[in-house]
Amino acid sequence: MxxxxxxxxxxxxxxxxxxxxxxxxxxxxxxxxxxxxxxxxxxxxxxxxxxxxxxxxxxxxxxxxxxxxxxxxxxxxxxxxxxxxxxxHGSQPSRARYASVTVSALVLAAIAVTVYNTEWTLNSGLTDPDAIAGLSGTFIEDEIASGEGRVRDASGIQASDSQVVQTGVLGDSTGTVGALLVREFVLPFETVGLVIVAALIGGLALMRPREGEPDPRGGG
Amino acid sequence: MFSEPLAWLIIALPVAAFVLNGTAVRAFLGPQSLVAGWITIAAVAGSFVLSIFALESVASDGATIHQQHDWIDVVGLHLTFGILLDQLTAIMFVVVSGVSLLVQIYSQQYMHGDRSYTRYYSFMALFTAAMLGLVSSRNVIQLFVYWELVGISSYLLIGFWMERPSAAAAAKKAFLMTRFGDFGFLLAILYIFSVNPEYLDIPALYEAVGAGAIAASVATWIALGLFMGAIGKSAQFPLHSWLPDAMEGPTSVSALIHSATMVTAGVFLVARFFPLFEASNVMDLVALIGAFTAVFAASMGLVANDIKRVLAYSTISQLGYMVMALGIGAYAPALFHLFTHAFFKAGLFLGAGSVHHASGTFNMRFMGGLRKDMKWTYWTMVIGSLSLAGLFPLSGFWSKDEILATAFERESGVGWVVLIAGLVAAFMTAFYMFRAIYMTFHGEYRGGAEVEAEMARNANLPEPVGLGHTHRHESPWMMVAPLIVLATLAVVAGFLVNPLFDVGPINKHAFATFVTERNESVFSVDQHGDVPAGAEESHLPDAVHAGAEPEFNIPVAAVSSVMAAGGILLAYAMYITGAVSPVAMGRRLSAIYSVLLGKYYFDELYEDRIVVRGFYNRLARSLAWFDTAWIDNVNVQLAKLTANVGRGLANVQNGQAQAYAAVMAIGFVVVLFAFLVWGS
Amino acid sequence: MTLENVLLVSGIIFAIGLYGVLSRRSTIALLMSLELLFNAVVIAAVAFSRFTPSAGLADAGAVTANEVRAALTGHVFAVLVISVAAAESALALALIFALYRAKETVEITDVSEMKR
CATH class of the missing domain: 1.20.120.1200 (NADH-ubiquinone/plastoquinone oxidoreductase chain 6, subunit NuoJ)
Incomplete structure (x- = not known):
């Protein structure tokens, strides 16, 4: 630990x-x-x-x-x-209440049993100082040929002029999430944008008054 | 040397006639075209001429085994076909095409005016082709194909007047009963195939039998199957009952198919595989079946009133003669009898047709006195009957006597049985033939078809089918000419073909010598009974062997002649002088009389007991019950189960999204717990 | 606050949401329960991001910047799920309005079109 x-x-x-x-x-x-x-x-x-x-x-x-x-x-x-x-003026009394409670309790039990019976690999089990620094301390990122950068524990190293001492990603998540969204996950990100547009158009199509039906807004 | 294309041409000419009649003539010249008759006559005449050449060639050069041709050649199955032109084939060629030719000429007048004249001639051509192919087949399977073609053409011709229910039923009966025998034939073929497919080639089979390569037990089973086929086709007991019914066909058909040629196919089959039969243990069975049939069928002929049925029973009886002759090893006498019988029996049938032409009926009770009106028919039929009865010096005498003499020489139990059966049958044959002659031609005219129809009306019975009109005069020359030819042959075909001593250019025992001694392809075993080294010892005595030629036996001939004459005299006493009253006799022997008239109740046994009670009521009903109660019911119950389960499960699909979600959640829980319990 | 506890809270919220989905009649209330389900899932994703290392960090070898950033994949998924959930709720509300217009009801038990 x-x-x-x-x-x-x-x-x-x-x-x-x-x-x-x-x-x-x-x-x-x-x-x-x-x-x-x-x-x-x-x-x-x-x-x-x-x-x-x-x-x-x-x-x-x-x-x-x-x-x-x-x-x-x-x-x-x-x-x-x-x-x-x-x-x-209120939802009707819910039906099949006891059956629903039973099913939900069963699901909860299943989740709980799974959660407590699993050997999780935890951050607290990490020993590599670089990894710990990268997550929750401060670190320096090397500029190496591949451009990927190598993380090093910043506590024992003096940063040069070109290097920036960064906060661990758990300490400063916003910037990292932003970077992930436009780099590794740019495709799902754009897809979600498309999904939202499709959902908007679908919603509009569903709400559009049909022929022969009165406009719900009371207009034509 | 008779080349192979010519041999094929013998078969091909009638096939061409069949195709031509069935397609072009029928379509363009109509169903009653006389051209059809001339086409078939021309084709059969061509076949006949070629057959004579073939016989001449075989007589001078010996048997020719033409090459095999590939028929089916796939992995594991190599079938061939070809022509086997030996002495047996040559004789059968001449007999079949010769009788066929005469019958075709006769039919020109006899069938004149029939609605389906063209069809008649196409079927007759088909039959002739099939029979000619049958006798010349080199391969057993090829033979079987022709065998079935013969069967189907027989079916078509028996049921030629298919608008008559009785004719349709008779055709069906004939086909089904011969199929019974064919089943055995087929099993024999399959057994041959399983032993060695090479043996399907008949010369190869001869060779194997001659070399003793086929064990007696194997030969016995094969011969038994083949004999079953022969029993069916040649109407031997117990599959005899189809042949009398087959008289529903036109009389000319009966003359060609059900007396002279097709029914001899069974005899031919036994003769064709004679070496195999000799090597087997069924010879005694063959002899006994033949002997029994000879007497049994003749006894039914004693009381029949339909002239064609009398002749039909006579045919069965004579076929029994041939079969029993083969059974005692009298190969040459059997074929000789086949040869002579073909002529006089065809003549008798054609004579019966001629009588029908005049009286309009086949029922002898309504004939009588026709002698004055139809002299030619009368005398030809008398000659045929004398020959059939076996009176010296007509052809039937010589052939029948050879069989009896051989049986006498056997001096074995079976030989005595055959001899006695032959003598009894000879007596009966003479009696019923002359009973028929006297009832038909002598005495007072009893009115013919008109009276028969009127009596049926008075008795409130349905009018008999197939009645014609009465015009009491001789038939036209086209019908009489074949009768004369056949009567002549009935006189001369016996002595001149197989004489007792050298007669001019004809050698002593010419026929017997021809079919046996020079037939080395069939009898590779030494003619005088010396079994070659390595061959299995035949269980038959040496004298039984086909090569042995019986000497003319005066005592046997005398006894058989006395029996035949006795039969004739008894008929004379009963039907001409009235010294013995047939009515009184029938009354005194009423039990026997009714059994004979009932044909020993074999039709009842087969149709009522076996088919209706045994098959329909027991087997078929119980199977039907099993089918409905079990097979169907299981399906019905399964269907009901499915329907009920489906109805139950349909409630699950209630359209309620929340129910679906609940099921999903439960499924999730189940999967997760299953994973926790059994997973990893 | 351990991983197990956070996941348990997530599970409780999920179970509550599931109860709502199964028992509520009003489709709008049902939609709310669905949002609870989404939230439970997002909590789980973020909890994993916070408490478990990415695969590259747990193994031996030098730690790279990408491996460190991959620890926040759960956050990214949370954002994506929230976005999709927003779209979904917009669409669901449109459906509810359509249903209301067609059948004059928003009770899910009154709808059994799936039966056919």
């Missing part, structure tokens, strides 16, 4: 608090009858999740979570709830 990956007690405490809030909000989302209230609880749950992201050193994902989920999806759902009068 090495200290570099130890989680501070305060962070651990914050995680449990955030988890408790998230789980509680999630339970409310699936149980309250008023769909509008459920949407509000959903936004709370999203915020809890983003907090967990921040605690997991994933600042960029956390920000995206807030922007996309809390800022866009929750609002979208809330507006939908308000537009469909049917649901604003």
């Amino acid at each position: 090495n200290e570099a990956f130890e989680v501070p007690t305060v962070v651990s405490f914050a995680f449990w608090v955030a988890s408790a809030i998230t789980i509680a909000a999630a339970i409310m989302v699936v149980t309250v009858r008023d769909v509008f209230k459920a949407a509000v609880f959903l936004a709370g749950s999203f915020i809890g999740v983003s907090a967990i992201f921040f605690l997991l050193n994933a600042e960029f994902v956390g920000v995206v979570q807030i922007l996309v989920y809390v800022g866009a999806v929750s609002i979208l759902i809330a507006f939908s709830v308000m537009m469909i009068s049917d649901v604003s």
Whole structure:
């Protein structure tokens, strides 16, 4: 075990608090009858999740979570709830509740058993000082012929003028994620862009008033 | 030297006639074209002339085995075909094409005006071609093909008037019953094939038999199968009952096929494989079957009232004669009898056709007194009957007597059985033939077809089919001429062909010598019974061997002549003078009479007991029950099971997305737990 | 806060979401439950990124910059999943509106077109 990956007690405490809030909000989302209230609880749950992201050193994902989920999806759902009068006065009592609970409990059990029975390869098991520095310390990246760069523990080395002492990727994830998105994962990234465009067009096509049907906006 | 193309031409000419009649003539000149008759007559005449040449060639140069041609040559199967022109073939060529020619000429008038005249002549040509091919086949499988062609043409001709249900049924019966025998033939072929495919070539088979390369047990099984085929085709007991029914065909067909040529195919088959039969253990069986059939069929002929049926029973009886002759090793006498029988039996049948032409019926009860109206028919039929009865010096006497003399010389149990059966059959034959003659030609005219139809109407019976019109006068010369030719042959074909002493250019025992002694291809074994070194000892005494020629035996001839004369006299007493009343006799022997009239109830046995009760009611019904109760039911139950399971499972597809998702989740859990328990 | 604990939290949220998906009648509530499922998955991806090394780091040999960056693959996937989820929810809402227009209902139990 090495200290570099130890989680501070305060962070651990914050995680449990955030988890408790998230789980509680999630339970409310699936149980309250008023769909509008459920949407509000959903936004709370999203915020809890983003907090967990921040605690997991994933600042960029956390920000995206807030922007996309809390800022866009929750609002979208809330507006939908308000537009469909049917649901604003409450969802019908859920059916097959006990069967659903059983199935969900089984899935949870399966996940839990798997999680606790697996021998995970953990960061805390790393011994290479370069690797530890690259993840959570500070390091220097060599410029070598291939352009890939070699990571070296910066603590014992004096950086030259052309070299920059970098923070480990877990400490400063945003820049690294950005680099990954436009380098190694540029193809999935662009594909996701295409998917979003397709989804938008599909949504518009579905919503377009059909021939002979009254426009839902009450127009022509 | 008779070249191979000429030999093929003998077969090809009738084939060409068949094709020409069946296609061009039928299509362009109509179903009643006289041209069809002339085409077939010309073709058969060509075959006949070539056959004479072939006979002459064989007589001067000996047997010719023409080369084999590849028929089927694939891995593991090499079949050949070719012409085997030996003495047996040459004689059969002449007999078949000669009788066929006369019958074709006769048919020009006899079938005149029939709706399907063209069809008749194409079938007759097909039959002639098939029979000529049969007798000249070199390969057993080739022979079998012709054998079946003969069978199908016989079927077509028996059922020629297929609009009559009885004719259709008779054709079916003939075909199916001969198929029974063919089954044995086929098994024999397969057995030969399994022993050594080379032996399918008949000369190779002769060679193997001569060298003793075929064990007696193997030969026995093969011979048994072949004899089964012969029993079917030659209407021997117990497959005899199709031949009387086959008289449903035109009389000219009966004359050619069911007396002179096709039914002798079975005898021919035994003769063709005679060395094999000699090497086997079935000779006694052959002799006994033949002897039994000879008496058995003759006894049924005693009471038949249909003139064609009388002749049919006579044919079966005479075929039994030939078969029993072969069974006691009398190869030459058997063929000699085949030869003479072909002429007088064909003549008798054609005479019966001529009688039908005048009286319109075949039922002898409605004939009588025709002697005055049809002199030529009367005398030719009397000559044929005398010959058939075996009276000196007609041809039937000589051939029958040779068989009996051989049987006498055997001095074995089987020999005595054959001799006694032959004598009894001779007596019966003489009786029923002259009974037929007297009922047909003597006494008062009893009205012919008109009276028969009227009596059937009065008795509220369906009118007999095939009745013609009565016009009591002699048949046209085209019908009488063949009768005269055949009657002449019935007189001379016996003594002059196989005389007792040298008659001018004809040597003593010319026929017997011809078919045996010079036939080295068939009898590679020394003619006088010396078995070559290395060959297996034949179980038959030396004298049985085909080469042995019986001397004329005065006592036997005398006894058989007395028997025949006795038969004639009894018929005379019963039907002319009335000294013995047939009615009284029938009453006194009513049990025997009804058994004979019922044909020993073999039709009932086969059709009612075996086919209907045994086959339909027991076997077929139980199989049908098994089929519905088990085979079908299993399927029905399976289908019901499938339907029920499907109906049950259809509920799963309820269209509810959440149910689907639940199933997915459960599946996920199951897979995950399975992985945890059994995985890694 | 260990990997196991974070994954457990992720699993709990997933189970809650699954319960919602299976039991909710209103399609909008169902959509919300679906978003919970997505979130559970994203938490798991980020947790792996935080607690487990990439393959290149765990083996022997020099550590390269790419290997270090690969440790954040989970973050990238999180971003991608969130994007797809956003698109999905937009489309799902469009479907819900279409359903509402066609059938005057948003109850999923009233829809069984898949039966045919």
